[in-house]
Amino acid sequence: MNNESIPETSLSLEALKKGDRHELARMVDLYSDKIYRLALKFTNNPQDAEDVLQETFLKAMRALPEFEGRSSLSTWLYRIAVNESLMLLRKQKPDVSLDPPAEEEDSDEGTSSNDLILADWCCLPEDELLSEESRRFLNQAIQQLPATLRGVFVLRDLEGLSIKETAELLGLTETNVKTRLLRARLFLRQQLSLYFAERLKEWEQK
Amino acid sequence: MSDHLDCQQLLSSISDFVDGELNPELCRQIEQHLTECENCRIVINTLRKTIDLYQHQPGDEGLPQEIRHRLFHRLHLEEFLNRDPG
Structure with missing residues (x-):
């Protein structure tokens, strides 16, 4: 992950996986700003962005013991936040499909x-x-x-x-x-x- | 591929072009086309400007304190609220 966009840090993964609350609080402070702003860009609504922020860390804290470290912690948190944002948008507009039909991908619509x-x-x-x-x-x-x-x-x-x-x-x-x-x-x-x-x-x- | 691109072909490569991700031959053809086509020059310049305006929006004001408070409470980490963030 791009260094400028997401800070990589000296968090102890071992402590996080064991549920060390002090380390969890450090993780939250390191990434909450980034995740909130990402959610704000997706939703353009402060209340929705705050919901995404809270859900992201709740899910992360539940899933951390199983975290295998295949991606970096920041990428993993980002992925949860992106999924939460998309899920929220889907709930708000259930009639709008987030995955367009395959044929739409190649169409020239909008690019003529x-x-x-x-x-x-x-x-x-x-x-x-x-x-x-x-x-x-x-x-x-x-x-x-x-x-x-x-x-x-x-x-x-x-x-x-x-x-x-x-x-x-x-x-x-x-x-x-x-x-x-x-x-x-x-x-x-x-x-x-x-x-x-x-x-x-x-x-x-x- | 013919040496002359039409505007539609240019448009389908425009995003890779402004990102500098096109092969040199296609780049050269686009640059050639741009010397002859005022409309495509405008489209490229306004596309670059569009991306530029979005990339340079003010941001990074930090997380509002009240949002940090509610987050720590929701996560049952409130005893760490007063430690130095960072």
């Missing part, structure tokens, strides 16, 4: 060059691009991504994991991750282009 918005908004000044309103729009746009695409985008582009790590965490092939990442990025580029094209018009009229 015909409907692209071609406003060149890169030249907007930083204070337009980084305004609070823009931030809110960026967060809303992620929430419009189907959960299948959101997971890939959050882990790869927001958390900075590699394609391989993202594939492992989501139980997907690397090819699947790349296909979903392409669709997620193009979807968000399109949404941001709609939004910033308007800002560009206002700005040019000033």
